[in-house]
Amino acid sequence: MPRTALTREEVLEAAASLVKQHGPGALTMRKLAAELGTAVTSIYWHVGNRESLLDALVERTVQEMGAIRPAGRTPAQRIVSVARRLRRELRERPHLIAMVHERGLTERMFLPAQQALVHEVHAAGLRGARAAEAVRAVQFQVVGFVLVERNRERSPVQSPGEQELWDAPTAEHDPALARALARPADPEKLFTASARALVSALLGRV
Amino acid sequence: MPRTALTREEVLEAAASLVKQHGPGALTMRKLAAELGTAVTSIYWHVGNRESLLDALVERTVQEMGAIRPAGRTPAQRIVSVARRLRRELRERPHLIAMVHERGLTERMFLPAQQALVHEVHAAGLRGARAAEAVRAVQFQVVGFVLVERNRERSPVQSPGEQELWDAPTAEHDPALARALARPADPEKLFTASARALVSALLGRV
DNA sequence: ACCTGAACACCGTTCAAGT
């Protein structure tokens, strides 16, 4: 006896829930079927197969990443604000973002942000190829930073870590530097500092 | 009848070869055993299990990434040269680097490069926390860039791609910009430009 | 149109038994 009619939406919802909690590895067709109270094979009727189920989840995520509103007075400030906002949005959906990344859709997901950046770079007076380069440099920096950051979080304990490695002799007699590199990086600060440095150099002005 | 004695080194070599060619997904214990002409279970005696086999491959890769020699006259040039060299090294071992990344060992792999960067940042006159921030900013930028770049390469066809998306109206009446963003990014140029911009701003001088 | 169980071809891993 079948339960109340299974829908594609229902399947996607349950799948998204599994992925959000434990990552895509935890999404097996059999577990999903158990969760939904159906036969494994019913899922295939609604979503084709596991791969296209994951594709559908990724598509959803791309849609959800809405437009970005710049904030600040100068174009440089507004660009940095977009960068920071992007970073936050990305960090709120770690597993799904990783899947978007794996499927090579990062670019498309970033289009609204890219358009906002174009606007600001224009306002700063850049045109043509130079403007394009500035936009792409910022975009690469944000995505790259988030990827590296996620990586660090997933593996907090390194052996040997920077901690042990940066003892006094190695650090060339700059104890303050040694201490700074021994502490874990503060990503928030590092990101803002990097973004400001990059943007200010790209625009040729702070 | 057993073949000529199987060694741990032989197992690692065959495994590395499989991974280099087709990625970690292609490394199954059964395929590896077939490649080596042994029973699947023999492999377990030598390397424990699949996970620690992959760990061993990663460890090898970390070792292989040797020290980096800076080149150039000014500290800024030498830092950019380290960044470019790092990027090249990383790109020569895509699958294995991805595995290092997944295991959170990127940091340790980068230590030799980090030390070179500290040296140059010092030569540029930075000290303490500010020097540390500069080193880390460069490091994050290089790793992040390579990750994003790899992502783009793996999925060359995007639908819709930047191509279609950046038609004239969208690009705010800057046809040169539209053309530039419609062309695929030239990573080599973009990387060098970004690295130069970042470094020059971090050091406060070109 | 939607659901089902059986079956297939794969996995990684354990273990008792061999030499």
Add this chain to the structure above:
DNA sequence: ACCTGAACACCGTTCAAGT
């Protein structure tokens, strides 16, 4: 010390059969 095959508990997917 090293190797083996059998067995277990998992996978994703196909398919003929049901309603």
